[in-house]
Amino acid sequence: MSIHKTRAFVLRSIKFRETSLITSFFTEEFGKLKALSKGVRKEKSTLTAHYEPFAEVEIVFYEKIKSDIHFLSECFLVYFFSKLRRDFEKIGWASYLMELVDAVLPLHEKNTVLFELLSEVLRRMEDNPPSRLACIFELRLLRDIGFFPRLESCIRCGKQEIAGTLNLADGGMVCAACRRYSEDYLPVSMGLIKTIQYLVENESVKGMQLNVSREMEEEIHRLVYRCVRFRYERELFAFRFLREVDLIRQL
Numbered sequence: 184m185s186i187h188k189t190r191a192f193v194l195r196s197i198k199f200r201e202t203s204l205i206t207s208f209f210t211e212e213f214g215k216l217k218a219l220s221k222g223v224r225k226e227k228s229t230l231t232a233h234y235e236p237f238a239e240v241e242i243v244f245y246e247k248i249k250s251d252i253h254f255l256s257e258c259f260l261v262y263f264f265s266k267l268r269r270d271f272e273k274i275g276w277a278s279y280l281m282e283l284v285d286a287v288l289p290l291h292e293k294n295t296v297l298f299e300l301l302s303e304v305l306r307r308m309e310d311n312p313p314s315r316l317a318c319i320f321e322l323r324l325l326r327d328i329g330f331f332p333r334l335e336s337c338i339r340c341g342k343q344e345i346a347g348t349l350n351l352a353d354g355g356m357v358c359a360a361c362r363r364y365s366e367d368y369l370p371v372s373m374g375l376i377k378t379i380q381y382l383v384e385n386e387s388v389k390g391m392q393l394n395v396s397r398e399m400e401e402e403i404h405r406l407v408y409r410c411v412r413f414r415y416e417r418e419l420f421a422f423r424f425l426r427e428v429d430l431i432r433q434l
């Protein structure tokens with residue numbers, strides 16, 4: 184067993200047996216990983232903050248070769264985002280991003296760029312409206328894992344600059360000529376396509392300055408969520424929370 188140290192964000196912790204936890208981390212050096220912390224729930228409350236979603240920590244873990252669950256030896260709290268945690272809307276968005284990373288990112292694939300973007304987005308969320316920042320991160324996440332639908336041209340004939348319909352099964356836009364009546368399509372406007380392209384291709388500072396309506400942001404969240412639900416066939420708890428408190432209207 185080799186031992187490693189890395190920065191990480193806590194994605195999710197679940198109780199394991201009487202006193203232990205299994206935590207999913209998004210780490211700087213090793214991508215997403217899971218680790219078992221033995222006996223951690225025996226100790227008093229000061230430790231639990233280390234295992235809360237979106238806490239930034241530094242972990243030391245023993246890598247297990249034959250198992251996906253490694254052994255956590257130490258976990259130091261680096262930053263707790265206390266300011267963010269005082270706002271329930273921001274908690275909702277930050278929790279959603281953690282759940283999204285946990286759902287879609289494959290284990291053990293290092294992605295430093297995405298890690299740094301997550302760090303930047305969470306820090307900015309402390310002092311800025313959270314929805315746009317969530318758009319920026321969720322779009323880049325889906326693009327990075329190669330799982331964002333192709334929007335710039337028809338996936339069947341290659342025709343450029345088409346607005347209209349997205350076919351999730353095929354993973355992209357379909358022009359009117361290529362459309363088959365038996366298939367399910369999602370309407371997507373040219374404005375939405377252009378906004379998504381801008382947010383994906385530019386630095387987040389520029390993305391924050393772009394004039395995007397709240398409705399457009401909601402459309403982006405819904406589109407991302409539809410893609411995730413289509414691919415993974417699972418609901419995200421935090422997304423349901425955002426809908427229930429009316430931060431995103433019903434799909």
Ligand SMILES: [Zn+2]
Pocket residue numbers: 337338339340341342357358359360361
């Ligand atoms: Zn076509």
